[in-house]
Amino acid sequence: xxxxxxxxxxxxxxxxxxxxxxxxxxxxxxxxxxxxxxxxxxxxxxxxxxxxxxxxxxxxxxxxxxxxxxxxxxxxxxxxxxxxxxxxxxxxxxxxxxxxxxxxxxxxxxxxxxxxxxxxxxxxxxxxxxxxxxxxxxxxxxxxxxxxxxxxxxxxxxxxxxxxxxxxxxxxxxxxxxxxxxxxxxxxxxxxxxxxxxxxxxxxxxxxxxxxxxxxxxxxxxxxxxxxxxxxxxxxxxxxxxxxxxxxxxxxxxxxxxxxxxxxxxxxxxxxxxxxxxxxxxxxxxxxxxxxxxxxxxxxxxxxxxxxxxxxxxxxxxxxxxxxxxxxxxxxxxxxxxxxxxxxxxxxxxxxxxxxxxxxxxxxxxxxxxxxxxxxxxxxxxxxxxxxxxxxxxxxxxxxxxxxxxxxxxxxxxxxxxxxxxxxxxxxxxxxxxxxxxxxxxxxxxxxxxxxxxxxxxxxxxxxxxxxxxxxxxxxxxxxxxxxxxxxxxxxxxxxxxxxxxxxxxxxxxxxxxxxxxxxxxxxxxxxxxxxxxxxxxxxxxxxxxxxxxxxxxxxxxxxxxxxxxxxxxxxxxxxxxxxxxxxxxxxxxxxxxxxxxxxxxxxxxxxxxxxxxxxxxxxxxxxxxxxxxxxxxxxxxxxxxxxxxxxxxxxxxxxxx
Amino acid sequence: xxxxxxxxxxxxxxxxxxxxxxxxxxxxxxxxxxxxxxxxxxxxxxxxxxxxxxxxxxxxxxxxxxxxxxxxxxxxxxxxxxxxxxxxxxxxxxxxxxxxxxxxxxxxxxxxxxxxxxxxxxxxxxxxxxxx
Numbered sequence: 001x002x003x004x005x006x007x008x009x010x011x012x013x014x015x016x017x018x019x020x021x022x023x024x025x026x027x028x029x030x031x032x033x034x035x036x037x038x039x040x041x042x043x044x045x046x047x048x049x050x051x052x053x054x055x056x057x058x059x060x061x062x063x064x065x066x067x068x069x070x071x072x073x074x075x076x077x078x079x080x081x082x083x084x085x086x087x088x089x090x091x092x093x094x095x096x097x098x099x100x101x102x103x104x105x106x107x108x109x110x111x112x113x114x115x116x117x118x119x120x121x122x123x124x125x126x127x128x129x130x131x132x133x134x135x136x137x138x139x140x141x142x143x144x145x146x147x148x149x150x151x152x153x154x155x156x157x158x159x160x161x162x163x164x165x166x167x168x169x170x171x172x173x174x175x176x177x178x179x180x181x182x183x184x185x186x187x188x189x190x191x192x193x194x195x196x197x198x199x200x201x202x203x204x205x206x207x208x209x210x211x212x213x214x215x216x217x218x219x220x221x222x223x224x225x226x227x228x229x230x231x232x233x234x235x236x237x238x239x240x241x242x243x244x245x246x247x248x249x250x251x252x253x254x255x256x257x258x259x260x261x262x263x264x265x266x267x268x269x270x271x272x273x274x275x276x277x278x279x280x281x282x283x284x285x286x287x288x289x290x291x292x293x294x295x296x297x298x299x300x301x302x303x304x305x306x307x308x309x310x311x312x313x314x315x316x317x318x319x320x321x322x323x324x325x326x327x328x329x330x331x332x333x334x335x336x337x338x339x340x341x342x343x344x345x346x347x348x349x350x351x352x353x354x355x356x357x358x359x360x361x362x363x364x365x366x367x368x369x370x371x372x373x374x375x376x377x378x379x380x381x382x383x384x385x386x387x388x389x390x391x392x393x394x395x396x397x398x399x400x401x402x403x404x405x406x407x408x409x410x411x412x413x414x415x416x417x418x419x420x421x422x423x424x425x426x427x428x429x430x431x432x433x434x435x436x437x438x439x440x441x442x443x444x445x446x447x448x449x450x451x452x453x454x455x456x457x458x459x460x461x462x463x464x465x466x467x468x469x470x471x472x473x474x475x476x477x478x479x480x481x482x483x484x485x486x487x488x489x490x491x492x493x494x495x496x497x498x499x500x501x502x503x504x505x506x507x508x509x510x511x512x513x514x515x516x517x518x519x520x521x522x523x524x525x526x527x528x529x530x531x532x533x534x535x536x537x538x539x540x541x542x543x544x545x546x547x548x549x550x551x552x553x554x555x556x557x558x559x560x561x562x563x564x565x566x567x568x569x570x571x572x573x574x575x576x577x578x579x580x581x582x583x584x585x586x587x588x589x590x591x592x593x594x595x596x597x598x599x600x601x602x603x604x605x606x607x608x609x610x611x612x613x614x615x616x617x618x619x620x621x622x623x624x625x626x627x628x629x630x631x632x633x634x635x636x637x638x639x640x641x642x643x644x645x646x647x648x649x650x651x652x653x654x655x656x657x658x
Numbered sequence: 659x660x661x662x663x664x665x666x667x668x669x670x671x672x673x674x675x676x677x678x679x680x681x682x683x684x685x686x687x688x689x690x691x692x693x694x695x696x697x698x699x700x701x702x703x704x705x706x707x708x709x710x711x712x713x714x715x716x717x718x719x720x721x722x723x724x725x726x727x728x729x730x731x732x733x734x735x736x737x738x739x740x741x742x743x744x745x746x747x748x749x750x751x752x753x754x755x756x757x758x759x760x761x762x763x764x765x766x767x768x769x770x771x772x773x774x775x776x777x778x779x780x781x782x783x784x785x786x787x788x789x790x
Contacts, residue, residue: 365676365680368680382690384688393687523727525725596752596756616747617722625724625747
């Protein structure tokens with residue numbers, strides 16, 4: 001029943017999508033407003049139909065209807081409600097449906113928001129969005145049908161992959177990722193529409209600026225939450241492995257970041273038109289490519305993926321988008337030619353161009369490292385991987401260059417650098433020199449010290465801009481400093497939100513640098529009541545307990561953090577008697593659908609860093625094996641990443657002077 | 659026109675440098691993924707390189723001593739089998755009879771000294787099926 005409803009909804013969505021495409025293109029061709037209005041309504045109908053399909057799948061998931069193959073394959077009766085709901089994006093078919101839903105939602109928003117405005121472009125942009133949606137609907141009508149049936153229905157399902165059912169972050173990471181990924185379709189559609197219609201020469205970016213920034217912020221949140229999930233669940237104490245799945249999300253974010261900067265040059269100087277078109281096209285292509293990488297099964301083996309139609313269909317679609325976009329760009333290349341040139345070698349404009357070069361170099365490096373194994377297997381038949389050393393060796397120096405550019409571009413004004421601009425470097429320079437001296441006394445050395453110096457300088461440059469602006473405003477308007485700071489921010493929200501995002505990046509990179517350089521890891525076999533020490537902590541194992549849950553068995557070890565002085569202060573008193581500062585419960589979870597238990601780490605975070613415990617084994621005699629990782633500044637990564645995304649959203653939040 | 663020419667030259671230089679660095683970087687960082695049969699067939703070339711060997715953990719071959727943290731097991735691809743030694747506890751999801759990939763080097767004694775063990779797990783999880 002549900003599968004019939006769902007399949008009907010998808011068929012209805014496909015019909016609306018194609019009908020809308022025809023109405024919009026014909027209506028625009030003939031200048032027939034009634035047809036265009038009908039096209040707008042078809043977009044709304046498409047969104048309603050895809051929403052109905054999502055509701056149908058959710059009803060099947062929540063009601064554990066195992067006659068739907070997707071439900072039987074991904075959840076079981078013991079799956080808790082939250083994880084039944086998020087089963088929607090637990091596997092291929094559901095995530096394709098989510099993609100289509102988000103895209104239909106964006107298209108409907110465009111249709112509602114721009115009704116009657118930009119008559120030349122909006123119908124075309126909507127048509128492009130409908131074309132993309134049609135591809136995803138086609139996937140669901142064919143090889144990725146979320147409503148495929150299973151007859152007879154099995155008594156119970158297989159259950160969600162325990163790694164996905166292990167942490168509530170799974171409930172929010174994929175939706176944000178998809179909101180980001182799919183969001184770039186909107187500026188892409190407007191860019192193509194602007195080219196095709198020869199209108200909105202520079203305006204399309206301002207029209208879509210909010211969309212681009214929103215997509216960028218959502219994608220950033222998605223990436224950070226993914227890293228966080230990997231850290232909290234996988235038990236390796238790391239957050240980034242240059243895994244193709246991670247890279248797939250990171251590449252479009254990098255190119256979009258380049259785009260966000262270079263559009264400012266186009267807005268101010270009407271330059272870099274061709275470049276900006278190319279950047280948004282590449283961003284969009286990378287989102288499709290990322291979906292292809294993670295969803296076609298190509299990562300398992302190049303040869304596996306041809307067993308389903310999904311991979312080849314994706315490749316054809318990517319090829320079609322590429323040919324179409326490049327074709328349109330070449331066709332209109334005279335329209336997007338720049339008339340002027342950059343004002344000076346040393347100016348904010350030229351630094352933005354360099355920033356673009358560095359960001360694209362990072363993206364290109366990651367692209368090559370990610371696709372090289374696929375090419376090697378497809379062409380030469382050898383299986384190989386490109387390890388993290390490759391990515392680290394290339395991206396770390398590039399990231400440092402990016403920070404230097406970020407600091408310099410923040411301190412320099414637009415246009416040719418005036419005499420005396422160097423003076424602005426003095427304050428942040430002195431501040432960071434002092435901090436670096438402190439770090440050096442604290443024992444930070446070598447490359448880590450160098451990296452932290454660059455990071456601190458980049459952060460100080462942002463703070464200096466806030467300070468300079470607030471002081472000037474305070475003097476001019478006679479306001480006290482804190483009020484001037486607030487007034488400054490709200491009067492130039494976009495600019496200062498940008499600096500806030502820069503600060504977020506500095507926090508992220510500080511966390512990455514510190515946790516890469518000063519992480520410690522050790523394994524301990526301990527019996528009950530035994531105290532042991534790791535760098536910075538004195539710990540005691542207090543015994544393990546078994547608990548039963550509907551969907552799993554949990555064995556948790558209690559590990560107490562003792563005051564560091566506990567042993568020295570009262571050597572006569574046994575460690576077992578010392579009261580604990582805090583207790584952590586690393587556990588092993590045994591799911592019926594999996595034979596081996598899944599270790600679930602326990603993490604204690606402070607602003608200085610994390611204590612990360614993994615229960616590796618429980619022996620018959622009550623002894624346990626614990627992996628203990630100390631990871632400095634890791635919380636800075638989450639804070640900084642979320643700050644960046646928040647800054648993006650602040651900059652586009654509707655307001656009087658948005 | 660001068661400006662344009664300079665811009666093109668700069669772009670070419672940047673792209674060439676990037677390609678050079680990327681190719682150089684890839685060469686040093688490629689890790690070949692081989693099966694136990696391939697490893698035994700090219701035993702000499704494989705020495706002193708970082709390799710990834712993938713296979714199934716032979717049932718009954720796993721020994722782990724929590725005191726010394728020594729983990730030993732054998733990996734097979736059906737036709738050939740190699741011994742693996744690893745210092746540390748078996749990772750989560752590591753089970754005899756299941757797939758595993760180890761990364762490490764191939765020593766003189768014919769043992770793979772694993773630096774890391776990667777357990778294969780797919781997102782769409784299939785229940786254990788009895789093997790013939």
